[in-house]
Amino acid sequence: xxxxxxxxxxxxxxxxxxxxxxxxxxxxxxxxxxxxxxxxxxxxxxxxxxxxxxxxxxxxxxxxxxxxxxxxxxxxxxxxxxxxxxxxxxxxxxxxxxxxxxxxxxxxxxxxxxxxxxxxxxxxxxxxxxxxxxxxxxxxxxxxxxxxxxxxxxxxxxxxxxxxxxxxxxxxxxxxxxxxxxxxxxxxxxxxxxxxxxxxxxxxxxxxxxxxxxxxxxxxxxxxxxxxxxxxxxxxxxxxxxxxxxxxxxxxxxxxxxxxxxxxxxxxxxxxxxxxxxxxxxxxxxxxxxxxxxxxxxxxxxxxxxxxxxxxxxxxxxxxxxxxxxxxxxxxxxxxxxxxxxxxxxxxxxxxxxxxxxxxxxxxxxxxxxxxxxxxxxxxxxxxxxxxxxxxxxxxxxxxxxxxxxxxxxxxxxxxxxxxxxxxxxxxxxxxxxxxxxxxxxxxxxxx
Amino acid sequence: xxxxxxxxxxxxxxxxxxxxxxxxxxxxxxxxxxxxxxxxxxxxxxxxxxxxxxxxxxxxxxxxxxxxxxxxxxxxxxxxxxxxxxxxxxxxxxxxxxxxxxxxxxxxxxxxxxxxxxxxxxxxxxxxxxxxxxxxxxxxxxxxxxxxxxxxxxxxxxxxxxxxxxxxxx
Numbered sequence: 324x325x326x327x328x329x330x331x332x333x334x335x336x337x338x339x340x341x342x343x344x345x346x347x348x349x350x351x352x353x354x355x356x357x358x359x360x361x362x363x364x365x366x367x368x369x370x371x372x373x374x375x376x377x378x379x380x381x382x383x384x385x386x387x388x389x390x391x392x393x394x395x396x397x398x399x400x401x402x403x404x405x406x407x408x409x410x411x412x413x414x415x416x417x418x419x420x421x422x423x424x425x426x427x428x429x430x431x432x433x434x435x436x437x438x439x440x441x442x443x444x445x446x447x448x449x450x451x452x453x454x455x456x457x458x459x460x461x462x463x464x465x466x467x468x469x470x471x472x473x474x475x476x477x478x479x480x481x482x483x484x485x486x487x488x489x490x491x492x493x494x495x496x497x498x499x500x501x502x503x504x505x506x507x508x509x510x511x512x513x514x515x516x517x518x519x520x521x522x523x524x525x526x527x528x529x530x531x532x533x534x535x536x537x538x539x540x541x542x543x544x545x546x547x548x549x550x551x552x553x554x555x556x557x558x559x560x561x562x563x564x565x566x567x568x569x570x571x572x573x574x575x576x577x578x579x580x581x582x583x584x585x586x587x588x589x590x591x592x593x594x595x596x597x598x599x600x601x602x603x604x605x606x607x608x609x610x611x612x613x614x615x616x617x618x619x620x621x622x623x624x625x626x627x628x629x630x631x632x633x634x635x636x637x638x639x640x641x642x643x644x645x646x647x648x649x650x651x652x653x654x655x656x657x658x659x660x661x662x663x664x665x666x667x668x669x670x671x672x673x674x675x676x677x678x679x680x681x682x683x684x685x686x687x688x689x690x691x692x693x694x695x696x697x698x699x700x701x702x703x704x705x706x707x708x709x710x711x712x713x714x715x716x717x718x719x720x721x722x723x724x725x726x727x728x729x730x731x732x733x734x735x736x737x738x739x740x741x742x743x744x745x746x747x748x749x750x751x752x753x754x755x756x757x758x759x760x761x762x763x764x765x766x767x768x769x770x771x
Numbered sequence: 772x773x774x775x776x777x778x779x780x781x782x783x784x785x786x787x788x789x790x791x792x793x794x795x796x797x798x799x800x801x802x803x804x805x806x807x808x809x810x811x812x813x814x815x816x817x818x819x820x821x822x823x824x825x826x827x828x829x830x831x832x833x834x835x836x837x838x839x840x841x842x843x844x845x846x847x848x849x850x851x852x853x854x855x856x857x858x859x860x861x862x863x864x865x866x867x868x869x870x871x872x873x874x875x876x877x878x879x880x881x882x883x884x885x886x887x888x889x890x891x892x893x894x895x896x897x898x899x900x901x902x903x904x905x906x907x908x909x910x911x912x913x914x915x916x917x918x919x920x921x922x923x924x925x926x927x928x929x930x931x932x933x934x935x936x937x938x939x940x941x
Contacts, residue, residue, distance in 0.1 A: 532917040534881050554912060575889040575913045578882040591886060598886035619886040635883055642883055666880045679880060708880055753881065
């Protein structure tokens with residue numbers, strides 16, 4: 324019941340667009356404009372199988388189900404399966420979530436699966452429903468697990484991303500990976516999961532205290548802090564070849580963040596006697612100090628242009644968000660209200676910053692514009708931490724604590740829709756969302 | 772013939788006496804033959820007799836943990852007493868090296884708590900250094916909120932987890 328109340332609370336808040344005043348006003352919330360929630364109606368026909376019996380995909384799902392899930396998870400589509408092409412009657416149709424469809428389809432998806440020498444191939448087609456014209460047609464390889472006798476979902480994810488891009492102009496994030504820390508007993512390690520909760524893989528076997536993973540934009544490396552050599556160090560895990568390299572060591576290095584062009588890494592270190600932000604080349608070389616303060620400066624996040632960084636500092640008492648230019652100049656305080664604002668992540672489009680803020684003794688998620696204005700609360704009663712943007716700039720993944728355990732959840736900050744990503748044993752937290760990925764990588768020798 | 776026999780007897784007696792003297796010299800320079808020892812029983816340590824007066828047992832150094840307020844690294848009055856006692860113990864046992872671990876409760880983000888734990892460990896170290904403890908004997912590390920002492924989600928557990936924890940390294 325509390326679960327339902329929490330979810331309802333989120334939806335109500337997102338729909339109503341609650342907001343707090345920016346800059347020091349005591350009143351908690353004011354209303355802002357409603358978020359964009361329009362969803363494009365789209366139909367998926369049953370796939371055809373070229374001299375093949377239909378195969379199942381991971382999770383014993385049909386191909387059309389995997390695709391429908393991907394499109395529903397974008398929060399950009401109303402999806403109907405196997406719509407009668409020439410006898411469309413909106414009042415009689417329900418979408419895949421059981422909701423009535425009140426608008427005419429705008430597009431239709433067809434899929435044909437065949438066997439080639441290299442394996443299974445999906446030829447996916449997107450059609451304009453009004454004109455019947457082909458918008459695009461592409462082929463995708465479908466991996467095959469000969470032990471489980473099921474196909475891999477990755478090729479479907481790629482098709483879904485192409486549909487999303489062609490119809491919305493926004494890059495989809497179905498074919499991306501999410502890294503996170505999973506704790507079982509005293510053991511902590513990095514894990515990877517697809518955005519639909521499938522293909523969970525263990526990326527390290529370090530069995531130690533480990534935190535703050537961050538993707539290199541190439542998708543090949545993951546930086547994180549680990550204690551497996553005793554003292555904490557920032558390591559870079561090569562997902563293609565396996566193996567670990569030290570990016571920063573000594574004096575509590577933490578919170579690594581690669582710039583969007585992949586050339587630099589920012590992190591905090593206490594080498595000057597207290598936590599300061601440093602910026603180094605992405606291999607850890609040539610570190611230079613960015614902030615100068617006797618306070619704690621940590622949790623840096625780059626703007627998309629790489630010209631600025633947002634970070635947490637308690638230099639004026641309580642932890643608040645600040646912005647600084649990449650050369651260390653033009654420091655500006657972004658948040659003033661509340662006792663604790665932390666864990667910022669700059670959106671891919673550059674206009675918004677999601678962060679965690681303490682309300683009534685518990686952390687919730689909130690959103691501000693890049694200039695600090697337009698504070699908007701995103702969650703209620705959730706004990707939510709470490710929000711990280713999806714590459715689509717619309718969804719945010721975060722860790723939520725409930726009944727003594729932590730799981731990963733994904734929130735659409737525009738519509739307020741929410742879904743739980745992980746239901747694994749132990750605690751799942753500290754998520755990091757990869758950029759667009761060409762393939763699903765996992766280190767051949769986890770942990771190096 | 773009798774004379775020859777007497778000479779042989781004297782020579783033999785002289786050789787016997789000379790040999791006897793020579794043997795006595797060798798006996799005096801050789802180490803005393805030790806009596807064979809029974810092998811020690813298995814898994815029992817061989818205890819040698821002390822050559823001098825027995826030394827007093829090594830001093831048992833006990834160091835208490837210092838506790839902090841929420842999001843603070845200031846030394847509280849109760850922590851001041853604990854750290855002073857730790858300082859006295861360390862000044863009396865100058866061969867002891869220690870590690871101070873900085874810990875935080877679960878509130879606050881993991882990244883911030885890494886820095887806060889570091890600040891707490893430094894705060895405790897700085898107190899001891901002002902007390903006169905050689906800083907080269909002290910190593911610090913922050914575990915942030917990653918290794919809590921108490922698992923609860925209330926102030927009782929949180930207070931136990933906001934600490935500088937002392938570990939004797941040698």
